[in-house]
Amino acid sequence: MTAFDLDIALFTSAQARAIDRRAIDGLGIPGFELMTRAAAAAFAMLRRRWPAARRLRVVCGTGNNGGDGYLVARDALANGLAVDLVALGPPRGADAISARAAFEALGGTVHPLSAWPALPPADVVVDGLFGTGFDRVPEGDAREAIEAINASGIPVFALDVPSGLSADTGACPGVAVRAAATATFIVHKRGLHTHRAELAGEVELQPLDLPQDVLEAPDAWLMVVSSLPPRPRDSHKGSNGHVLAIGGDHGTGGAIRMAAEAALRSGAGLVSVATHEANVLALNAARPELMAHAVNGPQALQPMLDKASVVALGPGLGQGAWGHALWTTALDMDLPTVLDADGLNLLHAEPRRLPARAVLTPHPGEAGRLLGIETAAVQSDRFAAARELARRYRAVVVLKGNGSLVASPDGEVSVCPWGNPGMASGGMGDTLTGVIAGLLGQGCDPYRAACLGVALHARAADVAARAGERGLLAGDLLDPLRRLVNGLDA
Numbered sequence: 001m002t003a004f005d006l007d008i009a010l011f012t013s014a015q016a017r018a019i020d021r022r023a024i025d026g027l028g029i030p031g032f033e034l035m036t037r038a039a040a041a042a043f044a045m046l047r048r049r050w051p052a053a054r055r056l057r058v059v060c061g062t063g064n065n066g067g068d069g070y071l072v073a074r075d076a077l078a079n080g081l082a083v084d085l086v087a088l089g090p091p092r093g094a095d096a097i098s099a100r101a102a103f104e105a106l107g108g109t110v111h112p113l114s115a116w117p118a119l120p121p122a123d124v125v126v127d128g129l130f131g132t133g134f135d136r137v138p139e140g141d142a143r144e145a146i147e148a149i150n151a152s153g154i155p156v157f158a159l160d161v162p163s164g165l166s167a168d169t170g171a172c173p174g175v176a177v178r179a180a181a182t183a184t185f186i187v188h189k190r191g192l193h194t195h196r197a198e199l200a201g202e203v204e205l206q207p208l209d210l211p212q213d214v215l216e217a218p219d220a221w222l223m224v225v226s227s228l229p230p231r232p233r234d235s236h237k238g239s240n241g242h243v244l245a246i247g248g249d250h251g252t253g254g255a256i257r258m259a260a261e262a263a264l265r266s267g268a269g270l271v272s273v274a275t276h277e278a279n280v281l282a283l284n285a286a287r288p289e290l291m292a293h294a295v296n297g298p299q300a301l302q303p304m305l306d307k308a309s310v311v312a313l314g315p316g317l318g319q320g321a322w323g324h325a326l327w328t329t330a331l332d333m334d335l336p337t338v339l340d341a342d343g344l345n346l347l348h349a350e351p352r353r354l355p356a357r358a359v360l361t362p363h364p365g366e367a368g369r370l371l372g373i374e375t376a377a378v379q380s381d382r383f384a385a386a387r388e389l390a391r392r393y394r395a396v397v398v399l400k401g402n403g404s405l406v407a408s409p410d411g412e413v414s415v416c417p418w419g420n421p422g423m424a425s426g427g428m429g430d431t432l433t434g435v436i437a438g439l440l441g442q443g444c445d446p447y448r449a450a451c452l453g454v455a456l457h458a459r460a461a462d463v464a465a466r467a468g469e470r471g472l473l474a475g476d477l478l479d480p481l482r483r484l485v486n487g488l489d490a
């Protein structure tokens with residue numbers, strides 16, 4: 001296996017467990033030694049982050065995550081901090097039993113959950129309830145413990161994973177701890193980077209000094225900052241792609257304008273718009289660099305398709321006869337195509353073969369429709385949903401939402417670490433479609449165009465959100481987008 005950067009490699013829970021096993025069985029590192037290293041790394045991180053903390057409340061479950069908790073508590077006692085330890089029950093495995101014994105050997109006391117209200121105030125709560133072994137909705141004591149942690153108002157430091165969040169999927173099936181920071185051990189778990197991942201707070205990887213040969217190929221990757229190479233000095237508008245944005249039925253001209261403008265701002269050489277005649281005047285007046293044409297059907301669209309190198313299909317297209325006719329005609333051309341919004345709804349209504357270089361950009365609701373499942377089922381495993389869509393349609397799929405995923409038909413997945421809730425506003429998806437189309441036109445292959453497009457779009461939104469997340473408009477992304485696509489600081 002070739003070496004890779006651990007900071008951007010993401011693993012499933014099953015992989016994390018297999019890696020633990022290889023360290024224990026293959027390298028002969030005892031499980032208790034790993035637990036000791038995990039606790040030492042976590043305690044050091046806690047001290048860096050909360051140097052003034054004098055009293056910890058440590059909450060332990062019955063598995064090895066609880067074992068980590070007992071050893072953090074032991075290290076805290078050994079360093080002169082006060083510790084109040086609350087356990088859900090006696091530890092089960094040999095390592096966790098030894099960990100509890102080590103804590104008690106230093107004079108530590110273990111309290112039941114019922115003692116919680118009577119415990120003195122603490123500076124930090126350490127969450128050692130559940131890690132990668134979390135496997136069901138928390139009920140009873142488990143639920144009460146999580147609720148008590150969150151209601152305490154004390155900053156939470158999670159061990160490996162905030163309890164209640166699936167390390168595997170980023171889903172939270174019931175209640176979950178809301179952490180200020182998480183120390184995650186050996187490898188990054190993919191669930192700490194998508195969907196409800198904000199529950200983990202700031203995540204820091206603690207690799208515990210294991211050699212790379214216990215690792216295996218990661219399941220997914222975090223995107224890194226990248227940009228396009230500088231343009232050749234002799235480039236001309238024809239060498240940077242001609243994007244044809246198709247959409248904007250009567251009354252939805254804004255959507256197609258956003259997509260078209262974003263394609264221009266991400267460096268497309270030429271951008272034409274095929275739209276309903278009612279939008280043409282406004283589009284040409286607002287943005288004269290766009291070439292907007294009234295298209296009443298396939299005959300008018302065909303000559304535009306003949307000149308285009310990339311198609312952005314769907315924003316404001318509608319699902320009526322007009323939209324359907326343009327949709328079929330455009331897909332038949334087999335040009336590199338970004339399919340969004342009504343372009344996806346039409347695909348749900350009429351499944352068909354897509355162009356060889358296609359990018360689909362569904363939000364979870366659209367992804368659910370295409371897969372024939374509920375939105376909640378998509379969100380319960382975003383990785384599986386994105387992969388299945390990509391496989392089924394032989395296309396690159398961008399599954400939007402917090403921690404957007406890009407999946408290729410052969411199962412490769414990248415996760416976007418940027419973006420903010422201000423992006424939950426009208427026009428954001430249209431802008432993303434335009435950016436990806438613009439990058440396809442500049443020669444990126446679909447997977448790279450999707451990854452780079454998602455990254456640039458989210459980072460532009462983060463720059464624009466410096467003025468506040470509320471009130472963020474899709475149009476605010478265009479200026480920072482231009483700087484970022486040129487590799488400049490925004």
Ligand SMILES: NC(=O)C1=CN([C@@H]2O[C@H](COP(=O)(O)OP(=O)(O)OC[C@H]3O[C@@H](n4cnc5c(N)ncnc54)[C@H](O)[C@@H]3O)[C@@H](O)[C@H]2O)[C@@H](O)CC1
Pocket residue numbers: 020021031032034035036038061062063064065066067068092129130131132133134135136137138139142159160161185
């Ligand atoms: N030797 C190892 O494998 C290492 C493990 N480490 C720690 O061990 C953790 C994994 O330990 P385990 O596999 O023991 O699993 P966990 O400690 O994460 O949890 C497993 C226990 O909690 C119970 N449980 C799960 N969900 C529950 C729920 N919703 N309500 C009530 N009970 C629930 C399970 O039945 C099981 O008894 C890692 O996350 C990490 O923190 C680290 O110490 C590093 C080394």
Ligand SMILES: [K+]
Pocket residue numbers: 065127128129130131158159160161162163
């Ligand atoms: K935990």
